[in-house]
Amino acid sequence: MSGKRATRLTPDQRREQLVEIGREMLAGRSLDALSTDEVARRAGISRGLLFHYFDSKHDFYRAVVRAECDRLTAATEPDAALGPVEWLRAFIAGFVGYVLEHREVYRALVRGAAGSHPVVADIVGETRRTLAGRVCEGRRRLGLPDVPRLELASGAWMAFAEEAVANWPAADADAREEICAFVEAGFVGLLGLLDRPAALTPR
Amino acid sequence: MSGKRATRLTPDQRREQLVEIGREMLAGRSLDALSTDEVARRAGISRGLLFHYFDSKHDFYRAVVRAECDRLTAATEPDAALGPVEWLRAFIAGFVGYVLEHREVYRALVRGAAGSHPVVADIVGETRRTLAGRVCEGRRRLGLPDVPRLELASGAWMAFAEEAVANWPAADADAREEICAFVEAGFVGLLGLLDRPAALTPR
Structure with missing residues (x-):
């Protein structure tokens, strides 16, 4: 636990350990x-030994981001056998759960990374496209018609969901069901x- | 234009010039x-002279971000005399126009800054709250009832709008009307x- 004693690890274990420390x-x-x-x-x-496992600081950063994005991708992959509503709910629950559990890392990485x-950027972009693709798939599974700008709309809905989950009051740690319902709405x-876009009207 | 010739500027003009260069x-x-x-x-x-006008690098960064956020706030303040639908449309048009015209700066700053x-963070956060407050005001002007989580939902809708505008295909530079309609929908x-949240149902 103290980390003082040198531990013998295989190269793969050492690499994994370093990436894990980076993620934390x-x-x-x-x-x-x-x-x-x-x-x-x-x-x-x-x-010096760290740079035996990674070519450069940037190579290490990429490995850390790749590991984090892989977790997000895995957490949001529903069982293909589910019915359409359950499939999409599993996707939403996976996404909400991931962001709640990795709120700080998620902010630093998936959102912050986009700008800075x-x-x-390529790893984060690829992950966002994978998730947006799942949103499109969820829509198709529900029987909704294809529309122009669907991928763009899916990405924008993801941003909406990210923002809502990331800013949900921290006190509400038990509010997972409420958050999922909000994101679902x-x-x-x-x-x-999307196939019948609404315009504003005063009540 | 070449910037080689030293120009006599008042302290305020010099400060403004440096902030403007930082923004660009x-x-x-x-x-x-x-x-x-x-x-x-x-x-x-x-x-050395730059640091005569700004206490530190961070002080300069804050002045640049403050100037940018002030522009965003000014661009999204509708005429108070407008009717409710027009008021909200003016807010949306101001926001869409600002992000389209300052796409790169907006990304670096308002989004990237949140994470990194x-x-x-305080300046960006304050600006986001001002904008979310206007969204809430727009809802009230339309006669929509207050609901729990309204500020959170407003911030999340802003994230949706940001993402949509920032990712709209660059080729569509003339698509401002289409984007505004999308954001309005x-x-x-x-x-x-929000007062009658929907749940999923298959078609």
Whole structure:
């Protein structure tokens, strides 16, 4: 636990350990502020040894972001055998659960990265496209007709969901069901009505 | 234009000039990557003189972000005399126009900053709250009833609108009307239905 005693790890285990430390340290800070010196220190190895496993600081950053994005992708993949409503609810529950459990990391990485870390933009972009693709699939499973701008609308609904989950009052840790219902209502309001877009009218 | 010739500016003009250069340079890069050396060079002054006008690099960053946020706030303030639908449409048109015209800066700053620049988080947060407050006001003007989670929902709708505008295909530079209609439909679907949230049903 103290990390002082040198532990014999296989190269794969060591790589995984370093990435895991990077993921933990990312909570509450940006990628730019992730110090490889500190990662090596926490692993009880030299900085030089860290760079035996990763070609560069950027290579390490990419491995950390890749690991995080893989988790998000896995958490939001529903069982293909589910019925359409249950399939989409499983997707929403997976997404909400992931963001609630990894709120800080998610902020630093998936949102913050979009604006500020060109070195991981491709990984984050690919993950967002995968998730937007699932949203489109969910719509198709529900029998909703294809419309122009569907991928764009799906990405925008994801941003809505991200913002809602990330800003839900922290006190409401038990509110998972309420959040899922809120995000689901947003899906219906945004993506369920795309084929008949509404305009404003005063009540 | 060449910036080589030293120009006599009043202290206020100089400050404004430096902030303006910072704003221009922010397009396509993060705040962390904004070099005060480069800003001073472009203004044709020494780095030391720049720090005569700003206490620190962070102080300069804050002035740049403040100027940008002030523009966004001004661009999204509708004429109070407008009717409810026109008021909200003016808000949406102001927001869409601002993001279209300042797409790169907006990304670097208002979105990227949320995750990665604690030094300006308060300014960005305050601006987001001002805008979310206007969304709530627009809803009230339309005669929609107050609901729980309204501020949260307003912020989430803003994230939806940001994402949609920022990712609208660049080729569609003339598509402003189409984008405004899309964002308006999102307002109706997300914020117009808050008092009767919908759940999924297969067609």
